[in-house]
Amino acid sequence: MKCLVTGATGYIGGRLVPELLDAGHEVRCMVRSAGRLRDQPWAGRVEAVQADAADADGTRKALDGVDVAYYLIHTMGGGKDFAASDRRAAATFAAAAGDAGVRRVVYLGGLAPKEGLSPHLRSRAEVGQIFLDSGVPAVVLRAAVIIGSGSASFEMLRHLTERLPVMTTPRWVRTRTQPIAIRDVLRYLVGWATVEQEVNRSFDIGGPDVLTYAGMMHVYASVAGLPRRLIIQVPPLSPGLSSHWVGLVTPVPASIARPLVESLRNEAVCHEHDVARYVPDPPEGLIGFGDSVALALQRIKEAKVVTRWSSASTPGAPSDPLPTDPDWAGGSLYVDSRARRVKASPGALWTVIESIGGERGWYSLPVAWRARGILDRLVGGVGLRRGRRDQRHLRVGDSVDFWRVEEVEPGRLLRLRAEMRLPGLAWLELSVEHDQDGTLYRQRAVFHPRGLAGHLYWWSISPFHSLIFGRMPRNVAAAAEAETMPESMPESMPEGPLREIRPAR
CATH class of the missing domain: 3.30.530.20 (START domain)
Structure with missing residues (x-):
């Protein structure tokens, strides 16, 4: 199967590519800067195409001959118009996929209720709907907190728990969520490359445990061998204040923490497990939260973190290459x-x-x-x-x-x-x-x-x-x-x- 992966320089995409290769698929990566893939251990096994999802011609060429396209693009910490940019890029990509005769688009979105969504969850829902309405069969996988070494959600949980034995917390720490291990997310993504039936719908994906964020902190402390944490709820803390608090305590900056915190206000629990009809659960079952934390900590201990939340470019960061001409005439240096x-x-x-x-x-x-x-x-x-x-x-x-x-x-x-x-x-x-x-x-x-x-x-x-x-x-x-x-x-x-x-x- 010939697969196109967008977002291959990001946390999920960078892990999906080698999984697809190991499963025997042919992989093409669509990236804005092909040079960013050069040092990846799997770079010599993929075809790299330089294009932007908002560029119709470049995207159409990238999708030529592709059977399954993975859309793993989402703005985190963007400006006020991030949602409009996400909609334009998704619509452009969907149209190009239709023109290229792509058999299936697979999109990883967010798990949340239909009402009262945060701006970023609302944007993810809109992007998912764009693909479902595009005419190209689409599978929208909706996940809540993803637990794996290097993920932004895991790094936030890890540093808050390790650095604050006593903490005052906002209301969202009591909201129920259904975390999922990165290994199970990748298994679902890879599995959809070979599903033969024509499917056009969304699926909730989550691990076997439903916890509050406070509960996840207690489990993390137990797995990491830390004393039980004392958590005191302070309702007035807004998502904005919470994100700055997270930014001060953890490596995740406030601009990235805010959409994560805002999404935790909404209960994120799976209402169906229909995905197992197409990608069956493994015989040993899905990975539980405690086991996913243990696996992530083991990877960190062994220095085998393959990708991190910071693998993707920081929103608003410069991308201009260093001028190499010593007498560069492009301005002052x-x-x-x-x-x-x-x-x-x-x-x-x-x-x-x-x-x-x-x-x-x-x-x-x-x-x-x-x-x-x-x-x-x-x-x-x-x-x-x-x-x-x-x-x-x-x-x-x-x-x-x-x-x-x-x-x-x-x-x-x-x-x-x-x-x-x-x-x-x-x-x-x-x-x-x-x-x-x-x-x-x-x-x-x-x-x-x-x-x-x-x-x-x-x-x-x-x-x-x-x-x-x-x-x-x-x-x-x-x-x-x-x-x-x-x-x-x-x-x-x-x-x-x-x-x-x-x-x-």
């Missing part, structure tokens, strides 16, 4: 360049560079980085607490705190693009060079200001560069030297950083 000789092997230096951020930090003044992360969260950004998917290895598209990996050349170059809230675009490049004099560490921070605010921002933070960027070469070098001290390394090397700062042109 500020560049802070530094370099340092390192008494270590290139491999040891690269090991330090590739493990930067997350638990390791930024080899600079920690308080300065923490302050920048807090400031970013206060203005609605992602801050530093996103961390990393894998503490030792990076691939294009990974998030590293408030950066996104734009380029990785193993052993040589790491380029990060800023996703913090800025009046401009920013990148940080860390590279390794090796010549007759030994190993050289190079570091380059690049900023492209937008308007007067961008220029003022650069000059206002310039005095802090020596605190933030100035200490990095010395500390990175020290960490690399601690990794190894090869006998072939020269005894005497030039000490001190080599520095060049270029102002705007």
Whole structure:
């Protein structure tokens, strides 16, 4: 079966693709930036097509020859017009699927009642209905909280429970929901690729347990070996205030937490299990909530988190590539360049560079980085607490705190693009060079200001560069030297950083 997967750089899509491949299907991925798939372990087994779901011509070409199309696109934390954008994209995709003769569209939506929906759940319901009314047979799977290592819902639950032994909570912690393990979600998605009957309807999917959010926190604490949590309900906390509270306590920023919190106001319990007539339950049954938590924690412990909620691009984050022309004529660029000789092997230096951020930090003044992360969260950004998917290895598209990996050349170059809230675009490049004099560490921070605010921002933070960027070469070098001290390394090397700062042109 030939399958098209949209959202392949996201949490669900990034896990669905290898499951479809392992089931023997041919997979084509439709992404806005094909380069984001380059470092995926399954990249060589799929066809990548670059297109936007709102682009009719590009989408039509991507769907050519496809039997089953998976639509896994939904705006999280978008602006006021996110619902209209979602409707346009879904309508465009549905029309293109009809023109291409697609046999089935599979959409993963949200489980909720018909009335009193939050804006994001309402949007998901609208998108599902667009596919059901399109004329192309569609299967809309409606899920509530998805539990798996790296999912936004799981990370929110995990950090709230672990960090707050006593907590005051809003009313939504008493709302019933029916969580489902990511493994069961993927099993349903893959199963629909081979169902022969023509089906056009929605299905509720959920695990075997119905719990309140407070109940999920208690179960999580038990599975994780934590003391029972004390939960005190405070009704006045609104979803807006709750999302900011979640943003302060967990790695999930308020912009992403808000739609999750708003959806928890609605009871999300399955009213039917008809999906089992087409994709039968496994002999051992669906995965219970406690088991799904245990599986997720085990994956985290083993550092086998395949995708995370932050795998998808952050709404509103810049996507422009770094200008490579040193005499770029597209506008002003500020560049802070530094370099340092390192008494270590290139491999040891690269090991330090590739493990930067997350638990390791930024080899600079920690308080300065923490302050920048807090400031970013206060203005609605992602801050530093996103961390990393894998503490030792990076691939294009990974998030590293408030950066996104734009380029990785193993052993040589790491380029990060800023996703913090800025009046401009920013990148940080860390590279390794090796010549007759030994190993050289190079570091380059690049900023492209937008308007007067961008220029003022650069000059206002310039005095802090020596605190933030100035200490990095010395500390990175020290960490690399601690990794190894090869006998072939020269005894005497030039000490001190080599520095060049270029102002705007």
